Amino acid sequence: MTALKLAFRLLMRDARAGELTLLTLALLVAVGCSTAISLFADRMQRTMTLQAGEFLAGDLVLTSSSPVAESWLGEAGNRGLRQAQTIDFSSVLLENQEMLLAAVKAVSDQYPLRGVLKTADSDSGQDDVSTSGPSIGEVWVEPRILPALNLAIGDWLTVGEKPLRIAKILRYEPDKAGDFYSFSPRVMMNQVDLAATGVIQPGSHVHYYYQFAGEAGRLSQFKNWLQPQLQPSQRILDIHEDRPQLGSALDRAERYLGLAGVAVVVIAGVAIAMAAARYSERHFNGVALLRCLGADQSTIFRLYVVQFCVLGVIASGLGCAIGWIGQQGLLHFLRPLLPKQLAEPGISGVGYGFAIGMAVLLGFASPPLLRLREVSPLRVFRRDLAPLPVRAWLVYGTALALVAGLVWRYTGDTQLIVAVLGGGALALLVLALVVAMLLRALRLLAPRLSLAGRFGLLGVVRKGRGSIGQILAFSITLAAMSLSFSVRNDVLEQWRQQLPEKAPNHFVLNIIPEQRDALQAELNAAGIEASRMYPVIRGRLVAINGEAVQKRVSKDSRGEAATHRELSLTWTERLPDDNTLVRGQAWPVEAEPGWVSVEEKLAQSLAIRVGDELRFTVGSEQVHGRVANIRSLRWDTMKPNFYMIFSPGSLDGFPSTYLTSFYLSPEAKAVLHTIVKRFPSLTILEVDQIVAQIADILRQLSKAIDLVLYFALLAGFTVLFAAVYGTLDVRMHEAALMRALGAGRGWLHLAHAIEFGIIGWIAGLLAVMLAQAVLYALYAGVMHLPFKVDVMPFILLPVGAAGMVTIAAYWGLRQVVRQSPLLVLRRF
Structure with missing residues (x-):
């Protein structure tokens, strides 16, 4: 107790003398930044868990490009799970001499299993909450559909061949995804009316979603039973693997903010080390006096460790309060990207910031403190007698371990940690x-x-x-x-x-070969400069050198995303102008069939090399291609880009459509109506x-x-x-x-x-x-x-x-x- 009282007295004396001002300020900065970022990330994670229904309209969702086996749905029923189904597709609506591409969702009576739908009887009316979708013979539409087609509530809207009465304005749906469909105006109809529309035909691009809800244990058992039976075009979504509301931008924001926070902690740690070094040097004489009065090395070390622990507790607590305010600032700046309802800040984020404060203080300040225990009593008589410096490996090892731990927390990437630490050490040298x-x-x-x-x-x-x-x-x-x-x-x-x-802001899909020249003439007549028209067929990569592609896929990689769906396959005599060869050679103009060019990032993800043999499934048939080259490309040009490009003749015999893109100013949007009227089979996506x-x-x-x-x-x-x-x-x-x-x-x-x-x-x-x-x-x-x-x-x-x-x-x-x-x- 005597040593503890002495530690407090010395700490108060140093605080009044200003000896700890800079050290405390650096600690406040490090803890405040770490706490703010940690609280932000923690709230996002818990928001995902608390509002699963608001993201998926169910606890578990099975997505597929075709209807699933009835036995699967029967198994879910046997396990006591509630079920709902939605079917998403695009369709051109024609009313009052106007045309509009809409995203249609056909829903079952049980939809949504989680969350609610919000509708209104007029544009200015108040929102009504509903726990089920439209009735048979009715549709709900987003507000922008009515003026675009000169319609009003109560009018009839024809979807395909089926007239449906507009009953309500759709304001909110819980599982609206962040894809192309979310940018097209929504039409919601009852699933019973879908067959009468005649819209879905063989080859139509349709997404099927099967929602399930129930007890966590039964959901987990059903997921484990279903997972091994999934086809490549099918995927199970749950709240831990899918974040449709936030998207990848928020994930990258968390990662960048975390790494930036690591930089702040390191900079603050340097300041703490400098301030602690001066602090220890100014206490050499006092420690020498204590040694003369009988204090041993262990007592000296404990005396100053207690002081720094008390300082750490106080400064870290204040830093956590600053971080609490800081995370509110982060949420304010990122509000447009976040869900409407957020989880409250958790104590774990504050605890993390507090732990970082103590770790930074003791990690960066411990080497100077260790020098205090080495002070000799003879310094009372010889002021020039300084203690030996602490070994360099202790100083740098503490800092490197702390930085590695922080980088790992935000990235989980061992290679990145090695690169950061190795590159940093080399740069310092x-x-x-x-x-x-x-x-x-x-x-x-x-x-x-x-x-x-x-x-x-x-x-x-x-x-x-x-x-x-x-x-x-x-x-x-x-x-x-x-x-x-x-x-x-x-x-x-x-x-x-x-x-x-003038980056292309419109994509034209489903151009049938017979309409290709006529559409090109129509675009030229309207003064629209379109990109090249590429033939497209849908196929799936299934094997590399005879090995199943799933064996080369790593979780959350580009390869996983590309191999769990059908790819748009094309062929051309020459590669696109903005594609750059990385490895291999471009095929000559008169190239033989059977060669394929692979996009660089996908090739890296799947370990594809020049000369590898790739196997694809197109419908019920197999297509083989040998890798001729690997190319890099820019996805942000908004021009058609492809993971796989074949040499001419490789895909002959398969039915194909064409796609292109072009730029259209807002003033010239009216020309789209003329194009759609003349070519009603086209799908035009405005991006x-x-x-x-x-x-x-x-x-x-x-x-x-x-x-x-x-x-x-x-x-x-x-x-x-x-x-x-x-x-x-x-x-x-x-x-x-x-x-x-x-x-x-x-x-x-x-x-x-x-x-x-x-x-x-x-x-x-x-x-x-x-x-x-x-x-x-x-x-x-x-x-x-x-x-x-x-x-x-x-x-x-x-x-x-x-x-x-x-x-x-x-x-x-x-x-x-x-x-x-x-x-x-x-x-x-």
Whole structure:
């Protein structure tokens, strides 16, 4: 108890003296950022679980491209599961001389099993909640259908060959998916009326959904029974594997925010290590006195560990409160991407932030604390007797273990962890060597400078390892801040610029061969420049070199998505202009049948190489193709793209349709009615809303990135001031000597400004080089965008860094020149 009371007294004394200010600030930043991101991710996960019905309209959903066996539904009934069914397809509606492509959903009487439908009797009417769909002979329609077809509530709408009365306006459906169908206006009808429409014919593109609800144990047993029997075109969806409301954009947002949070924690950890180093050095004399009074090494270590634990508890608690507020900011910025009803913040997210605070504090501050236990009692008589430094492996090992754990939490990717840690260690080594060479080169300039300039320059060179450590800390911090700005502005803007100004915003599907030339003439007459028309048949990849493709598929990979559905297969004499060969050779104009070109990412996911033999099923027949080349392509051009392209003649004998895409301005939309009237079998998909939604997602994500950037800036400034205050005592002694020799305050300010200006300039130069290297890897390896070196950061960042570091040094060292030389010299 005596030791505990002494620890509290020493902690309060240090707090009043300002010894722990920077360390506490850095800890607040790290905990606040980690807690905010952790709470955000935790709320999203629990929202998925709590609102499963709002996403899938059932606890479990089976999706298929064709009706499933009745025995499967019977098995679900035998297990006591409630069932519902929906059938989704596209259809062109013709009313009052107007045409409209609509997404039709035929629902059973039991739909929805989870969640509710919301309807209204008029555009301005209040929403009514319904637990079942339309009655037989009725349809519910989204509001935009009525003005588009000049209809009103109570009118008749013909779907295929079946007239149905418009009973209500459909405002909300729980399981509306984020695909092409969600951008077409919805028509909901009763499943009993579907056969009378005559719309679904052999070869029609239809999605069947079978919803199940019941006890968790029975659902799990049914899923385990059903899983082995699924065909490649069938898939089971549950809340843990499918997130239709959020989409991949939110998953990527969580991952990016998490990795950005790791960067903030690392930067704050550097500040904690610097502040703890100065703290321990200032307590060497006090510890030596305690050793003389009988305290052993274990007592000393426990004494200061208790202080840091108490400090960690207080600062982490405050940081969790800051994080709580921060996650509310994240939710505000990302509100358009999130479900309407969110789970309340959980204690687990706060607990994670608190644990991160304690781990960061003890992990980065433990090496300096370990030095305190090594202080010799003889230091009472010999002030120059410093304890031996802690082994380097302990310092770096603690930091690397913490970073690896954080990266693993947000990515679960071992390769990424190795790349981050290995690349980071290599970058630090290279930067250290570069800094050492720069300092050696700068020494040659000293004789040509003024006295203040020479003193400032030699202040950098003379400290050697200390200066290298400061410059590396500054450069990594500045690089992280620069990358945050670049991702916030340049990368997102570069992505937008990659989309051509008049990117195709309409896709035309189901062009029968007999109408191909006539449609092309119609487009030319309307002044519409369309992309190439590609023949398309539907087929599924089933084997690679005789091995079932499922054996090469990894979970959640591009290969899994491509092999669990039918692919659009095409053939052409020449590859598309915006496709680039990566490996292999393009086939000649007179190529033999049987060759196939594979998209690069799919080839990587399935380990496909040039020369491999691929087997496809088209209908009931088998098609073989040997890989001639692997090509990269850009999916964001909004032009037709294909995973598989065959050489001419490879798919002869199979019935095919054509597809193309074109750009149409909003003012010219009327021409679509003329095209659809002349070619009623066409399916035209308007993707303007897709492009608009992508742009909106980018805007929302950039706002969320801003919040993390603010944490990074705060962490960067704590590093800056920690580095300045870390040498405060030595500088006070040096300043006292210089003033005793006649130096004035202005001269000392100038010398300090030159010293830290040099440190800042070198750190800024290294930071921009490091940031440009990371951006190159990001552009080329992740985003597949062309990289262009920007000259302005090489000018602005070193100058800005020099100014920022100089200002921080002036503020932090202002008390150095104000101290009386006599008092300082007596103290030392």
